[in-house]
Amino acid sequence: MTNSDTYPPALPKTAVPPGLVDPVQSARAELKAALAAIEVKANVPRRVEGAYQRTSVKLRRLADENPAGALALAVAAAATVGGLVWAIARAVSR
Template sequence: MSSDAPVPLSKSRVVLPRTAVPFGIDDPVEHARTELKAALAAIEEKANVPRRVGIAVDDGIDKARAFQRRNPALTAVAVIAGAVAVGAAVWGFVRLYTR
């Protein structure tokens, strides 16, 4: 009876990424379809720039939050320095434009 029990997903099979082709496909047509599907998924992963930018932004936010937790005073100094730099750049641009 214990063999009738459902096996958890982690023990029954390995979850492959969308861009991988599993081993053990004997049918050449099915193998070609699987390779094509994996190639198209890889192209989509590579060409989906907005998604990649979103992931990079999320990673940057996570790093900034971790840095803020470790060094709150240094984070405050960095924010003030950034605000001064942006203010100076805007002031310089307006000054050049009005001359």
């Protein structure tokens, strides 16, 4: 790998490339970057998928490193869900 392979460095699609002197090109680049940033922020399914993957990796690591802690976490989560279901059922029945 040579220096020419990494130069110029890759810009994220939400960045405006430096060195634009033409105001029209600069405005287009700013609009393109703004639309890309909006797309990244507004793409909820992709963000949820990423959060799900990060959480599952953390939970698997916890289960590997501390099985008793993972079991306690699972029991606490089940108790919380059960308590919520019970509270909702009780509120609905009244």
